Amino acid sequence: xxxxxxxxxxxxxxxxxxxxxxxxxxxxxxxxxxxxxxxxxxxxxxxxxxxxxxxxxxxxxxxxxxxxxxxxxxxxxxxxxxxxxxxxxxxxxxxxxxxxxxxxxxxxxxxxxxxxxxxxxxxxxxxxxxxxxxxxxxxxxxxxxxxxxxxxxxxxxxxxxxxxxxxxxxxxxxxxxxxxxxxxxxxxxxxxxxxxxxxxxxxxxxxxxxxxxxxxxxxxxxxxxxxxxxxxxxxxxxxxxxxxxx
Amino acid sequence: xxxxxxxxxxxxxxxxxxxxxxxxxxxxxxxxxxxxxxxxxxxxxxxxxxxxxxxxxxxxxxxxxxxxxxxxxxxxxxxxxxxxxxxxxxxxxxxxxxxxxxxxxxxxxxxxxxxxxxxxxxxxxxxxxxxxxxxxxxxxxxxxxxxxxxxxxxxxxxxxxxxxxxxxxxxxxxxxxxxxxxxxxxxxxxxxxxxxxxxxxxxxxxxxxxxxxxxxxxxxxxxxxxxxxxxxxxxxxxxxxxxxxxxxxxxxxxxxxxxxxxxxxxxxxxxxxxxxxxxxxxxxxxxxxxxxxxxxxxxxxxxxxxxxxxxxxxxxxxxxxxxxxxxxxxxxxxxxxxxxxxxxxxxxxxxxxxxxxxxxxxxxxxxxxxxxxxxxxxxxxxxxxxxxxxxxxxxxxxxxxxxxxxxxxxxxxxxxxxxxxxxxxxxxxxxxxxxxxxxxxxxxxxxxxxxxxxxxxxxxxxxxxxxxxxxxxxxxxxxxxxxxxxxxxxxxxxxxxxxxxxxxxxxxxxxxxxxxxxxxxxx
Numbered sequence: 001x002x003x004x005x006x007x008x009x010x011x012x013x014x015x016x017x018x019x020x021x022x023x024x025x026x027x028x029x030x031x032x033x034x035x036x037x038x039x040x041x042x043x044x045x046x047x048x049x050x051x052x053x054x055x056x057x058x059x060x061x062x063x064x065x066x067x068x069x070x071x072x073x074x075x076x077x078x079x080x081x082x083x084x085x086x087x088x089x090x091x092x093x094x095x096x097x098x099x100x101x102x103x104x105x106x107x108x109x110x111x112x113x114x115x116x117x118x119x120x121x122x123x124x125x126x127x128x129x130x131x132x133x134x135x136x137x138x139x140x141x142x143x144x145x146x147x148x149x150x151x152x153x154x155x156x157x158x159x160x161x162x163x164x165x166x167x168x169x170x171x172x173x174x175x176x177x178x179x180x181x182x183x184x185x186x187x188x189x190x191x192x193x194x195x196x197x198x199x200x201x202x203x204x205x206x207x208x209x210x211x212x213x214x215x216x217x218x219x220x221x222x223x224x225x226x227x228x229x230x231x232x233x234x235x236x237x238x239x240x241x242x243x244x245x246x
Numbered sequence: 247x248x249x250x251x252x253x254x255x256x257x258x259x260x261x262x263x264x265x266x267x268x269x270x271x272x273x274x275x276x277x278x279x280x281x282x283x284x285x286x287x288x289x290x291x292x293x294x295x296x297x298x299x300x301x302x303x304x305x306x307x308x309x310x311x312x313x314x315x316x317x318x319x320x321x322x323x324x325x326x327x328x329x330x331x332x333x334x335x336x337x338x339x340x341x342x343x344x345x346x347x348x349x350x351x352x353x354x355x356x357x358x359x360x361x362x363x364x365x366x367x368x369x370x371x372x373x374x375x376x377x378x379x380x381x382x383x384x385x386x387x388x389x390x391x392x393x394x395x396x397x398x399x400x401x402x403x404x405x406x407x408x409x410x411x412x413x414x415x416x417x418x419x420x421x422x423x424x425x426x427x428x429x430x431x432x433x434x435x436x437x438x439x440x441x442x443x444x445x446x447x448x449x450x451x452x453x454x455x456x457x458x459x460x461x462x463x464x465x466x467x468x469x470x471x472x473x474x475x476x477x478x479x480x481x482x483x484x485x486x487x488x489x490x491x492x493x494x495x496x497x498x499x500x501x502x503x504x505x506x507x508x509x510x511x512x513x514x515x516x517x518x519x520x521x522x523x524x525x526x527x528x529x530x531x532x533x534x535x536x537x538x539x540x541x542x543x544x545x546x547x548x549x550x551x552x553x554x555x556x557x558x559x560x561x562x563x564x565x566x567x568x569x570x571x572x573x574x575x576x577x578x579x580x581x582x583x584x585x586x587x588x589x590x591x592x593x594x595x596x597x598x599x600x601x602x603x604x605x606x607x608x609x610x611x612x613x614x615x616x617x618x619x620x621x622x623x624x625x626x627x628x629x630x631x632x633x634x635x636x637x638x639x640x641x642x643x644x645x646x647x648x649x650x651x652x653x654x655x656x657x658x659x660x661x662x663x664x665x666x667x668x669x670x671x672x673x674x675x676x677x678x679x680x681x682x683x684x685x686x687x688x689x690x691x692x693x694x695x696x697x698x699x700x701x702x703x704x705x706x707x708x709x710x711x712x713x714x715x716x717x718x719x720x721x722x723x724x725x726x727x728x729x730x731x732x733x734x735x736x737x738x739x740x741x742x743x744x745x746x747x748x749x750x751x752x753x754x755x756x757x758x759x760x761x762x763x764x765x766x767x768x769x
Contacts, residue, residue, distance in 0.1 A: 051624055052623070052624065053620055053623050053624060072626075073626040073627065073628065074626070075626075076624060076625060076626035077626040079624070080624075081620070081624045083620060087618035087620055087621040088618070089553070089557055089617050089618060090617070091556065091557045091560040091561055092553065092556060092557065094538070095538045095539065095540050096553070096556060098540070099540055099541060099542050099549065099552075099553075100549050100550075100552075100553040101621070102542055102549075103542070103545070103546055103548070103549025103550070103553075104546065104549070104621070104622065104625035104627060105625060105626065106545075106546065106626075106627075107542075108542070109540070109542035112540070112542050113540050113542065116538070116540055117537065117538060117540075120538055126537065126538060129537075129538035130538070132560065148621075
């Protein structure tokens with residue numbers, strides 16, 4: 001099981017009604033995995049349980065072979081989570097935000113400083129490094145949150161709708177960064193409503209509906225599962241599998 | 247004026263329609279203030295309002311005949327009314343300044359309104375009138391019962407209170423908006439926001455500080471006597487308006503209405519440009535050369551403390567609200583340093599009370615109003631370590647602030663200094679722990695409302711009990727009495743802590759279902 005970056009087994013969570021219902025999911029190390037589903041399918045709840053932000057009613061979460069429920073600190077050490085709403089502080093500057101996040105993960109200055117400079121540079125935030133983030137656009141905040149998520153060089157990066165609200169240039173920067181993360185041996189799990197992103201970036205795609213994984217595989221495997229030919233787009237596949245009206 | 251008149255109708259898109267929207271926003275904020283968390287308290291709030299109004303009317307019904315039977319002479323009444331009115335103006339100014347900052351910088355709906363076909367002058371008119379309504383509303387809530395009962399008991403001159411409050415609200419709101427817009431023009435939107443927030447806080451505290459300063463020198467009575475016997479006719483003219491004399495009343499109302507229309511008609515261009523400037527006010531100056539510089543802290547505790555202090559120090563509104571509580575320490579300075587021969591026991595007790603209160607305030611901001619709880623929860627650190635770091639961030643600043651007075655006390659009366667120091671440490675920690683255990687998560691913007699919940703009450707009780715315990719202990723050590731009462735006060739402080747612990751225990755089960763794995767919420 002150690003070749004799995006993320007493994008969810010029979011994971012369940014209910015908020016009055018089931019949000020996630022005995023979900024089984026396994027993401028291999030070094031894989032780019034996209035989790036798709038209609039609104040309210042349980043994607044965010046799944047990711048929050050996978051990152052230890054929400055306790056499941058039942059089931060297990062394993063991150064890089066470490067049981068999240070038994071040893072959350074060890075499981076979180078090599079994990080980063082980026083929610084759809086960027087977790088940044090309005091009254092901190094990007095440099096200070098990265099200093100704090102590095103402190104949270106216990107990263108020393110020698111390791112953190114060059115990485116922080118590199119990330120700010122890569123995400124085109126260096127010229128804004130001395131401004132308070134309260135004046136940032138949503139895209140800038142999202143990029144800064146991503147820099148914070150990457151400051152401790154996580155092996156597993158879990159992102160919830162990371163491209164929402166980004167302009168084309170910022171979206172390209174984020175996509176490049178995620179691809180580079182996978183190229184460097186890291187693992188990415190993301191949810192997105194932008195199916196083109198999943199189609200172009202993800203090696204495997206999982207489709208979730210009503211808290212259950214209803215389909216999983218490469219795009220070709222999903223096409224076959226949906227009974228569509230090679231010309232079928234992920235959008236066609238998604239609508240076919242979820243039964244959503246076009 | 248004709249176009250404005252045309253807009254003055256209740257139809258959708260008209261000025262009065264917009265004003266209704268503004269008033270709804272004001273009352274919605276008030277309802278939000280009363281509702282705590284997810285419990286909808288609208289019926290409870292309305293019932294309490296009705297009960298309070300009935301009580302105020304009943305009180306006014308009893309009070310007014312007494313005033314007319316045994317009250318002050320007309321001359322003294324004018325002096326007292328003038329003094330009350332000046333106090334009212336100061337408090338109104340604080341509210342109006344907050345309103346003008348909110349109107350320009352914080353509501354966030356001006357882009358929507360200004361992009362609609364509504365004329366800018368109607369928007370400005372409605373927004374300024376909304377500030378007037380909010381300013382007048384607070385005062386009429388408490389003063390209308392006097393006016394109503396005055397009419398009922400055969401003293402219709404009390405109805406002048408309605409006119410005075412509305413006229414003053416018009417005057418003060420217009421002045422506040424003019425000041426804000428002029429400042430935007432002179433020093434830019436970002437600095438204006440900071441300055442006006444500070445001015446608003448200072449205006450609110452001014453009454454207290456002046457009264458304390460005057461009390462310290464026993465000057466309050468002297469000033470009133472001076473007004474009574476000196477040539478203060480210009481100022482007392484305002485008091486005569488409060489007492490219902492027609493000419494001053496009409497003059498005050500005319501001045502208010504005139505300034506209001508002057509403001510709306512002549513400064514609407516400033517208003518629009520102010521809004522445009524405010525939209526870009528978050529941007530900072532260009533980065534210094536040489537690239538970003540980092541100061542990575544060693545350890546989570548230090549990183550957390552630095553982050554929390556930066557967040558508070560840079561939030562001007564929050565800082566002024568917190569510092570206002572510190573302003574109340576100033577009179578303590580007089581007490582401690584004036585009577586150097588006979589150091590007052592109350593000084594040590596007051597230091598403990600103020601320090602513990604401040605620690606509780608900071609604890610609420612730092613723990614209950616954490617902006618990014620998910621970031622902390624996703625970090626590979628135990629919740630208990632984070633809580634300790636946050637507790638340290640909340641308790642260190644107040645302790646540092648009172649260190650000098652405590653040292654002074656210790657030098658002059660060592661026993662008193664040691665007792666006070668121990669009590670300061672324990673009471674500040676108790677305040678922080680009470681918030682940690684019983685505080686409900688909230689937004690920093692809600693800081694002013696944070697004292698109304700169970701945690702605020704427990705914290706208040708704890709601070710008072712600690713202050714009382716110190717006072718009783720110091721007096722007891724000197725005179726050999728009151729020690730059992732000191733034990734009782736400490737028992738009350740302990741009880742507050744235990745209740746908070748009980749609340750924490752009751753919540754843990756629920757939080758475990760909704761919170762991070764292996765830990766409960768930081769607050």
